[in-house]
Amino acid sequence: MYQPMLFLHWKQIRAALLPLVVAAFALPLLSVQGLGSLGSFPAEPIGAYQFMMNSGWWAPVFPTLAAVIGVTLALSSWNWDHQLNHVYALSLPVPRWRYAALKMGAGVVLAFVPALAFWGGAHLAAASVALPPGLHAYPNALAVRFLFSVLVSYAVLFAMAAGTVRTTLVLVTALFVFMLVGGSANEFLGRHFEYFQRVNVVEAFFQTLVSRNGPFEVFSGSWLLIDV
Amino acid sequence: MCRLTPRCAALVLAAVLAAPGAAPAQQTEQELIQHLDTLVPLLKDARRRASAAQITARRARDVHIPLDTLSIGPLTVLVVPGEGAAAQDVVGGVWERDYAPWLDASPNLAEDRIFFQWSADVVEYSSSEFTVRVVQGARWHTRGYMETGVRQVISQSLREDLQRTPFGGDWAVSAVRPPDDPALIYRQAVLASSHSARACLDGDPAACLTAFGLKPLDALLADQYTPEERLLLVRRNGSLFARAPVELRACVGGDLAECDRLLADMLGRYQSAQNRLWTVPFGADVRASLLWYALVRGGEGAWGRLLAHADETALAALEAASGLTANTLMREWRGWLLESRPVRHAGLGTQVLKGSAWILLLIALAARSTRWRFA
Numbered sequence: 001m002y003q004p005m006l007f008l009h010w011k012q013i014r015a016a017l018l019p020l021v022v023a024a025f026a027l028p029l030l031s032v033q034g035l036g037s038l039g040s041f042p043a044e045p046i047g048a049y050q051f052m053m054n055s056g057w058w059a060p061v062f063p064t065l066a067a068v069i070g071v072t073l074a075l076s077s078w079n080w081d082h083q084l085n086h087v088y089a090l091s092l093p094v095p096r097w098r099y100a101a102l103k104m105g106a107g108v109v110l111a112f113v114p115a116l117a118f119w120g121g122a123h124l125a126a127a128s129v130a131l132p133p134g135l136h137a138y139p140n141a142l143a144v145r146f147l148f149s150v151l152v153s154y155a156v157l158f159a160m161a162a163g164t165v166r167t168t169l170v171l172v173t174a175l176f177v178f179m180l181v182g183g184s185a186n187e188f189l190g191r192h193f194e195y196f197q198r199v200n201v202v203e204a205f206f207q208t209l210v211s212r213n214g215p216f217e218v219f220s221g222s223w224l225l226i227d228v
Numbered sequence: 229m230c231r232l233t234p235r236c237a238a239l240v241l242a243a244v245l246a247a248p249g250a251a252p253a254q255q256t257e258q259e260l261i262q263h264l265d266t267l268v269p270l271l272k273d274a275r276r277r278a279s280a281a282q283i284t285a286r287r288a289r290d291v292h293i294p295l296d297t298l299s300i301g302p303l304t305v306l307v308v309p310g311e312g313a314a315a316q317d318v319v320g321g322v323w324e325r326d327y328a329p330w331l332d333a334s335p336n337l338a339e340d341r342i343f344f345q346w347s348a349d350v351v352e353y354s355s356s357e358f359t360v361r362v363v364q365g366a367r368w369h370t371r372g373y374m375e376t377g378v379r380q381v382i383s384q385s386l387r388e389d390l391q392r393t394p395f396g397g398d399w400a401v402s403a404v405r406p407p408d409d410p411a412l413i414y415r416q417a418v419l420a421s422s423h424s425a426r427a428c429l430d431g432d433p434a435a436c437l438t439a440f441g442l443k444p445l446d447a448l449l450a451d452q453y454t455p456e457e458r459l460l461l462v463r464r465n466g467s468l469f470a471r472a473p474v475e476l477r478a479c480v481g482g483d484l485a486e487c488d489r490l491l492a493d494m495l496g497r498y499q500s501a502q503n504r505l506w507t508v509p510f511g512a513d514v515r516a517s518l519l520w521y522a523l524v525r526g527g528e529g530a531w532g533r534l535l536a537h538a539d540e541t542a543l544a545a546l547e548a549a550s551g552l553t554a555n556t557l558m559r560e561w562r563g564w565l566l567e568s569r570p571v572r573h574a575g576l577g578t579q580v581l582k583g584s585a586w587i588l589l590l591i592a593l594a595a596r597s598t599r600w601r602f603a
Contacts, residue, residue: 048418048419048420048421049419049420049421049460052415052419097596100591100594100595101591101595104591133426134418134419134429135418136572138572138573141572141573141576144576145576145579148579148580148583148584151583151587152583152587155587155590155591156590158590158591158594159590159594162593162594162595190348194348197348197366197367197368198367198368199368200366200368203368213582215583215586217579217582217583218579218582218583221575221576221579222570222572227570228418228419228569
């Protein structure tokens with residue numbers, strides 16, 4: 001039962017996943033471009049400062065790519081079911097929970113493909129540059145963070161998309177509306193309720209998501225391939 | 229264009245007096261001096277009136293609101309009635325924890341006032357009688373935010389203590405407060421593009437003195453940077469050499485001798501060390517961490533000792549404040565710095581575990597879809 005699910009998901013996503021796999025492999029390599037190489041002296045002296053500047057510039061790109069991969073995996077996993085009104089799934093002799101778990105498992109396995117590409121790219125990038133004293137490369141830690149960021153964003157969207165397309169749209173729209181008008185609403189409520197004077201709800205909400213114990217905590221750590 | 233300002237008027241007057249053909253008859257030097265002497269009282273009077281007008285204008289801007297006054301150590305804290313307890317708690321906490329152990333007396337801190345407000349409706353307050361340092365935050369701001377504000381205003385007053393001393397001028401620091409993020413200081417120290425900084429981190433106290441710019445100025449640049457590092461220094465501060473574009477281009481193109489000429493020319497123009505601070509490998513934040521370490525290590529009376537020796541060299545002042553020799557201070561500070569190194573893997577394991585728990589929870593939610601319960 002699991003193999004057909006995996007194959008089905010792969011068929012659904014391969015066209016979209018391949019460029020993402022290439023990007024996952026290439027981005028770490030791009031992030032060290034122009035920082036000299038082991039075999040040759042760089043055209044100009046490269047200090048630790050430049051390494052960190054470069055590393056810092058690329059740092060936000062990695063979690064963004066992880067989130068994009070996770071979302072793509074999640075939406076593609078339910079896409080077929082939504083298109084056919086879940087007839088195929090309903091015809092299967094499996095309970096709902098098992099079907100969802102199998103689907104999720106297929107997506108998790110597919111998530112390893114870009115994560116492995118990223119890990120390989122990060123190792124190759126780290127090996128291709130001569131690091132200045134005091135700096136170290138962290139390809140393994142970064143790859144683990146990348147994998148779990150893909151999985152978390154995949155799981156969130158997977159759970160949303162498990163309902164209906166409408167449910168997903170409503171939730172995402174509600175989130176955007178909350179982001180846009182939440183601050184003003186908080187200010188207005190603050191005039192009437194003391195609680196809203198003490199708590200900025202929008203800030204607290206997003207803080208909770210990325211801070212300790214939040215679902216997106218793994219996104220909030222260091223994304224530097226090269227660090228002190 | 230020259231507008232009608234007092235400076236402009238003085239320039240015109242000077243030009244008229246100095247112009248050889250302007251006077252109808254040749255004036256003797258004595259007559260000119262007498263004429264200038266008559267102008268001096270007028271100038272003094274004009275200055276006095278301008279100063280009085282400034283004070284009146286400042287007083288007109290004063291905000292008069294009912295305030296309570298708290299005394300916390302040498303700090304005078306002004307609060308809106310009803311906020312005394314919060315101010316006592318936050319300001320008192322910062323004072324006891326961060327400053328009381330080594331801060332004995334500070335002329336500026338004793339004169340300045342801290343206006344502390346942590347409430348929903350913040351009001352503006354200013355006074356022409358004393359310097360008001362404002363610490364304000366909305367009620368939803370965290371205690372940590374308010375504490376940072378308190379440290380900042382205390383630091384401002386302490387920096388003013390140093391401002392007119394050679395220590396404050398020649399070896400300026402960014403702040404006199406505990407580093408907000410010691411890992412950031414470590415990062416900055418590691419990223420200093422100087423072999424002396426690296427030797428310092430490797431454990432050479434003499435190199436630390438060089439990297440901190442605490443050695444005599446002669447030939448310091450050559451000790452601090454290799455020729456290649458000097459090229460980087462010029463490139464990173466290219467805007468300072470805008471007046472010599474051809475030489476700058478040659479330097480950036482790899483002509484190391486040209487870089488040295490540029491730097492020598494630039495630094496030769498300045499006598500004071502203050503204008504050379506941008507060349508010191510360890511920047512203002514790293515220097516601030518050393519000053520902080522010296523004060524904390526020095527304990528009781530450290531600030532007083534620092535001020536008492538602030539007219540000497542920066543190194544002498546630091547030694548006096550910390551009560552340590554230069555080498556011991558450098559060694560201990562380095563130990564503190566190495567302890568501040570950020571641990572890259574810290575927390576990743578627990579983050580992964582917690583992430584896995586969230587993933588399982590989300591799978592459980594996905595498995596209980598409404599659509600399927602109706603099916």
